[in-house]
Amino acid sequence: MKLKKFAKELIEKTKSLVDDIELCIGAGKSLEYEIKNKKISVSLSLDISSIGIRVLKDGKLGSSAITRLDVDEGIIAVKKALTNTKPTVLKQFAKIENSPVIDNFDQDVLDLFDNPVMLREVAEEMQTRIYAKVKDLESFEGGIVVAYGERLVATKNGLSFSKETSFNAFAEINSIDYDFYINYSKPKDFEKIKNLAIDLYNKLPKKQVTPSELDVKGKELEVVLDPMCFESILRTLLGEKVYGSAKEHGLTELEINDVVASNKLTIIDTGIHQDLLSSSPTDDEGNSSKENILIKNGILKTFLYDAVSALKSNKEPTGNGMRRPILAEDRTEAPVREKLRGLYIKPGNVPYEKMLSDIDKGIYVKALMGLHGADKSRASFVAGIHIGKSIEQGKFARLLAPGAWNLSGNLFDLDGKKGMLKDIELSKETFNTGSAILPWLKVKLSF
Amino acid sequence: MEIRDENKLKKFSDFALNHVKDKVDYADLLIENISKIETKLLPDGQELVVPYSSKAAMQLRLIKDKKHIEVSLGMETEEKMKDSINTVLKILETGKPDEDYGLAEIPNPKKQKYGKQLKSDLREIDTSNKMSAIIAGVKELAEKISKENKVEIKPEVWFFSQIEEKIIADTQGIYKTQVLPTTFLQVFVKVKKENKMSQFRMREADIEEISLVLENDKLKPKIVEKIKDVMDKAIKLLSARELTKEELNNLTHYVLTPSTMVFVHEAQGHNFEADIIKEGGSGLLKSNGKPIVEKIASEIVDIYDAPLMENGKFNWDKGFGSQYIDDEGVEIKPVQLIKNGKIVNKLHNRETAHYYNEEPNGRGFSELGDQRVVRMTNTFITPAEDIKSQELDELLKDVKLGILLEGSLGGQVSKDGMATSLQIGYLIKDGTLTKIVLLPANMAVATRTALLTAEGFSGEVEIPDGGFCGKAGQTKFVTDGGPIVKIRVSDSINLAY
Incomplete structure (x- = not known):
């Protein structure tokens, strides 16, 4: 309620100064029990707010940002924003109405803030179990984080408020592999959390392999991408090619109805999927979140728009206007840019186990290193493999030796090379990363 | 170097410490207050300005x-x-004692004021013209060079200038403040010609005010030259090629320029952070603090985390990663990490210094009220004592088939390795640097062995690019660099297209 009161009061007190105002506010708290070096430490974050302000005046746009829910400081920030405005095509900010309802809140998670002893005990148990099984671990990091957040977007024409909780547990062993649990609700059974590290350890191959040892150097190879890795590649390379602004400025070669992938692939950009933590009633501009079928059976169906690119392209906003920070930008200071929201990919019909067992010699990749340096203008990447395993005779065999493996690919056709999504297999099973629900992907890639 | 509204911030500090002092054995806090101006030119041509950003938060430790x-x-x-704080005190009660936990004493406890005297406080002046001049300057260059080369150049700009004020205080009477300006400019260029596209990036960053990049409200000539160079390289990349498989297989040397030295930060530097060492996450030191291997680089190699030397002294007034005190109030010392290829020191915050019973060296940093973790400042490779830097021709003369690499788009680290995307390469053949331009490549580096085959240096030590290091969900300003370094090809460095 505090956010709503602040927003309403600030809008009321500045309405004579501006033609329109937009507030994007985040506030919340978190409690973390972190396991490192056989110790459990606790940390908290309380009452941290971030307030991004945009104003419109005489066809120009201004911005400012503050961290205190203080109306007087808010008024100063609005006045400062008006000191340096720039021309914009925006005539007014969003009319916020009939936004979808997203239920990402669980009172039981919020109640855990009052039961820190229980959280600590779960973390202790995770630690006790892994060290009881493995005496000579090089390193083990893990922990539990509970968080509560409130989000508000308001303009002169409406307000959207939502609250969300999250329960996150994670485990990393010997700095070579990790696993996690994330959901907005409290786990029904804490056994899975307590066994997170042990289960991870049990799946870890004990030996390592280099490309020379596997005799794959310079060759094309069957690669299974873990959903985590698949999501990273899509977020790094896909967005830049499907944003409305990229289309408008000639930074993408793609056209609607282009065949960009195998007909097995359907990608949906969604801000409203009830199982994704990334869902919210509106984007950061107050436009209602939507479900956008981006690629259907391999064919590009739409570009994604924020308010500005929609106006310039004579389209409706697709709910993709987010304050998307790049590098060290602060979220509230970041400009509104188009951003892929949650991703949902329709699963395939190959069982995951069969996908693996069909491979005589290949690799499984969970995480890449240096993907952020990928060539977005060409939608191509070359990255070191951070976490991966060899697949030999249909089974996980050895860990991919650190620093020895690179992977490269191009998302779409490039310089005569076929796009990596053209020849694929998708697993029947999917995995929820919190921001995407994706199947496992089998592709052919080179080193 | 006075904090502008010091009394207002000090009131919060006094209130928090007074409230807890009888309830705990020790408490310390950090207040960070950042005022920032920012302007951007987005890929779609939108110009955005944030003329006012004011952020503040506190980190309290009990x-x-x-x-x-x-x-x-x-x-x-x-x-x-x-x-x-009352909520925090309740949770503290539910904890368990950690017998190993402690904090090293803060050296020089009496000294209170640190930082730079501001010449022109961005909070007091109208910065509109200055921010407009930056965008206009870049656009003008893009237009001119586009015409000259018959290409389409789309520049993206990110500029900010900020003043960070901080207070570190504790229940034992420590009270220290620092005022530090920082300015950062990035120009990211995308070039298009027919169906071909390329990109290149430059940065200029230091603990300076806006005058780092502007002179009389115009881009400084030095900055103009850097931007032209970036556009020129992006254009060259339109006709660049990959190394052939045969060339890759027969490569004898990598020649790395200062702007590619992010690998020194990632592959070497992180492994010296004592919190990572303590957790068993370092690829170079065991959790007991002893090196895993004796030698990790050839004898000609030294590595420092420090500002650059000027006239025989470390100059703390320069370096995007530099500060005078860390976020625990400890004065930052230059730290030699590697001497003649061997590990000699670690980077500490107060907690790890206590744990290893070593002197704190001022590497405990927080991002706006977050937990203080061990961080680097400016990390660079340098020739060991008595090793001379050579002329470039001399350095290259025994390179049968090599690649000179320039520019990095940042790196990512794991325990045993790192990877970075390098922006451009030039082929070296039979001792001569050719004009053959090579496309961006990914370099994967194995931490323990990559520098064992370093063979020589050329030029001065430089820390040309400011960067942002992510750790524990936080970001810190850092730099990395060195002179030009020649490294013989081994299994420890892999280049891929």
Whole structure:
């Protein structure tokens, strides 16, 4: 309620100064029990707010940002924003109405803030179990984080408020592999959390392999991408090619109805999927979140728009206007840019186990290193493999030796090379990363 | 170097410490207050300005009966803060003692004021013209060079200038402040010609005011030259090629320029951070603090985390990663990490210094009220004592088939390795640097062995690019660099297209 009161009061007190105002506010708290070096430490974050302000005046746009829910400081920030405005095509900010309802809140998670002893005990148990099984671990990091957040977007024409909780547990062993649990609700059974590290350890191959040892150097190879890795590649390379602004400025070669992938692939950009933590009633501009079928059976169906690119392209906003920070930008200071929201990919019909067992010699990749340096203008990447395993005779065999493996690919056709999504297999099973629900992907890639 | 509204911030500090002093054995806090201006030119041509950003937060640490807790707090009202601290005290009670936990003493406790005297406080002046001049300057260059080369250049700009004020105080009477300006400019260029596209990036960053990049409200000639160079390289990349498989297989040397030295930060530097060492996450040192291997580089190699030397002294007034005190109030010392290829030191915050019973060296940093973790400042490779830098021709003369690499788009680290995307390469053949331009490549580096085959250096040590290091969900300004370094090809460095 505090956010709503602040927003309403600030809008009321500045309405004579501006033609329109937009507030994007985040506030919340978190409690973390972190396991490192056989110790459990606790940390908290309380009452941290971030307030991004945009104003419109005489066809120009201004911005400012503050961290205190203080109306007087808010008024100063609005006045400062008006000191340096720039021309914009925006005539007014969003009319916020009939936004979808997203239920990402669980009172039981919020109640855990009052039961820190229980959280600590779960973390202790995770630690006790892994060290009881493995005496000579090089390193083990893990922990539990509970968080509560409130989000508000308001303009002169409406307000959207939502609250969300999250329960996150994670485990990393010997700095070579990790696993996690994330959901907005409290786990029904804490056994899975307590066994997170042990289960991870049990799946870890004990030996390592280099490309020379596997005799794959310079060759094309069957690669299974873990959903985590698949999501990273899509977020790094896909967005830049499907944003409305990229289309408008000639930074993408793609056209609607282009065949960009195998007909097995359907990608949906969604801000409203009830199982994704990334869902919210509106984007950061107050436009209602939507479900956008981006690629259907391999064919590009739409570009994604924020308010500005929609106006310039004579389209409706697709709910993709987010304050998307790049590098060290602060979220509230970041400009509104188009951003892929949650991703949902329709699963395939190959069982995951069969996908693996069909491979005589290949690799499984969970995480890449240096993907952020990928060539977005060409939608191509070359990255070191951070976490991966060899697949030999249909089974996980050895860990991919650190620093020895690179992977490269191009998302779409490039310089005569076929796009990596053209020849694929998708697993029947999917995995929820919190921001995407994706199947496992089998592709052919080179080193 | 006075904090502008020091009394206002000090009131919060005094309130928090007074509220807890009888309830805990020890408490310390950090207040960070950042005022920033920012302007951007987006790929779609939109120009955005944030003429006002004001952020503040507190990090409070409480210790009682060997139990400890760290908390990030907003700074709204004293009443709110009191409620929050009471919640924290309750959670502290539920903890368990950690017998190994402790904090090293803060050296030079009496000294209070640190930082730079501001010449022109961005909070007091109208910066509109200055920010407009930056965008206009870049656009003008893009237009001119586009015409000259018959290509389409789309520049993206990110500029910010900020003043960070901080207070570090504790229940034992420590009270220290620092005022530090920082300015950063990035120009990211995308070039298009027919169906071909390429990109290149430049940065200029230092602990300076806006005058780092502007002179009389115009881009400084030095900056103009750097931007032209970036556009020129992006154009060259339109006709660049990959190394052929045969060339890759027969490569004898990598020649790395200062702007590619992110691998020194990632592959070497992180492994010297004592919190990572303590957790068993370092690829170079065991959790007991002893090196895993004796030698990790050839004898000609030294590595420092420090500012650059000027006239025989470390100049703390320069370097995007430099500060005078860390976020625990410890004066930052230059730290030699590697001497003649061997590990000699670690980077510490107060907690790890206590744990290893070593001197704190001022590497405990926080991002706006977050937990203080061990961080680097400016990390660079340098020729060991008595090793001379050569002329470039001399350095290259025995390179049968090599690649000279320039520019990095940042790196990512794992325990045993790192990877970075390098922006451009030039082929070296039979001792001569050719004009054959090579496309961006990914370099994967194995931490323990990559520098064992370093063979020589050329030019001065430079830390040309400012960067942002991510750790524990936080970002810190850093730099990395060195002179030009020649490294013989081994299995420890892999280049891929």
